Amino acid sequence: MTILLEGVTVLVLVTNLLLLSSSRLNYCIRVVAAQGALVGLLPLLMHFNELAARVLMISLAGMVLKLLVFPWLLLRAMRGVDVRREMEPYVGYSLSLLSGVGMLIVSFWIGSRLPLAIPGLRHSVLPMAFFNIFTGLFLLVGRRKALTQVLGYLVMENGIYIFGAAVVLEAPLMVELGVLLDVFMLVFVLGIILFHISRDFDHLDIDRLSALKDWHGAEDEPAAFAPEHSRES
């Protein structure tokens, strides 16, 4: 099982690097779907010895959602509009890849320093969780298409899922189902809104979604997390 687990972890790593370096939207949707399936395998492999029906059920539901339902929703949202199907990054592909390597190193550094006292925890799993979260955040702020923000969110959510599967042994079924339902509903609603954006605006660029701001010309409200204002404490 260890070999398999390590193998899946490495594959997840590869999908992140692919996402950072590729330019085709359709392709990225499929890579995220594959990553979702791989991430769904992780809890099964980690808790193989005491595999409960509950874990099996949640993992399978998650995998079906991420492998089949999400890509279907997102591809459908894109279809029928003449969008240029490229990522159009703010940050170039090679620079993105380089940042990816940097984030990977940081993730391993964080993973090695965590004071964790959980028996039987593999050390490669936690860095991968952080790497996914960082990659997701990077895609959220570093790409121009609205669709890539959804992909960034999904990659980040995968990372949080890995972390949860690795450290949390017991979570109530109702809560896990609720989380899954929330994520599903979110992608569903986002898909509908994406469809409206592409129909009404005839494009999917977020930097052109800029009718709403406080004063025109002076200073744009950043689309994602605003930088820290340095002010008094």
Place this chain on the structure above:
Amino acid sequence: MLIALFMTPALAGLLALIVHRDSLRRALLLAVAFCHLTLTAAVWLKPPVSSPSEFLGLDPLGLLFLSIVSLLFVFSAVYAAGYLKRVSDSTQPDILQGTFFARSAEAVFTCCLLEFLATMTLVTLSQHFGLLWVAVEATTLVSAPLIYFHRSLRSLEATWKYLILCSVGIAIALLGNFFLAVAATDHGGRGVPLVLRHLLAHAGELHTQWLKAAFLLFLVGYGTKMGLAPMHSWLPDAHSESPSFVSMLLSGALLNCAFLGLLRIFQVCDAAGQGQFARDLLVLFGFISLATAAVFILRQSEYKRMLAYSSVEHMGILSLGVGFGGVGVFGALLHSVNHSLTKGMLFLVAGNLLSAYRTRNIGEVRGVLHVLPYSGALWLAGFLAITGTPPFGLFISEFTILRSVVSAGSLLAAAIYLALLGMIFAGMAASVLNMAQGNAGLERASDAISEPASSVIPPLLLGALTLMLGLYCPAALTEKLQQAARLLGGF
């Protein structure tokens, strides 16, 4: 009882989807709103002794926020019923786009409004951190279609930003939940369940570093949803683009629900002896929010956005109150009640202005006192209330928080707090007084300005409640506020 509180609006929301007659659906909305308020009142009179599950429960803190949600929803529903009737009778041109309204189907809208009430109720009832997370995320999902009511490009953009930013924020809070779970796991691999009661009982055994990290993630996560400053950028867009009675719920009820999420983890931190760490962070974010709001209110050109930034300001004041502790916690809780009532009143009046003048620009609205005498008077009164002018309730709560700042011995912080409040007063005064006076607006708003009772009476009652809280605070409310404040380490 607790189940009924949650299930009534949830089931009624589904029912709204299959009701075909518009008038029947509006009656349903009103009936559920009043039914929910009655149930809440019943909980006040006779607190439920047992709860159906460990996950659900109602402590004084939850009850306080539940009451705010329930009360605001009644006003919102009354206003909404009148509003929906008016817009479905006439096809007005869209306020800004010039294209015709393509409104979302009213059935879906009513459904989402009722589910919004259900999910916010669930937030106040949750005693399990995972369930709390699920409920907070669900409030985001069901409120997004409400913002997209006027199907314009602007509201589409606002809805997108709202969904993405809040969901990313709340995902960070999910990571915080997992950190909390790690903090609660001892060396044998067995952990304390993430139920508030158990966590408080075992607070001493929690792993300190993980708990601190968890608090930070919760602060960023729920802080995004609450509108604390560096993460607030979705808030002005969503508040200004949604219909006014939805803005009122977003600002008065939803932000408080996110604040409640933050207070829950604060309770755990405080019990674990990490209260000072959490308080310092709350003070930091409180001041950043106040300062940001002050800058943006001073240079604001749209009145609904001005109200939205005022919400950022008041969320900052809430976290300052909890951050300075002591009597400030009581002040902060009283302030959240006051702010919800007053902001609800202001947003409803802003809706009246918007439908009369058809513009959001402060510069294009003149002579409100002449054109809309009732709304104009309420607009002025609301402005005085929200900036903390005496006899209104916000004066009392802001003053209580000031007392806690001074008694914490930080005169510099008190000076900054007062200076920022003064700036905000000046900024809002300039805009509001310009709008209220003059008569240049008469020819713009020529056609048949009437003020229907359903759009004047709700803000009037809300204003009266704010005024009452300034002059006289009922003993039962004071007692509940004190109980809730004690849960948060204050008095």
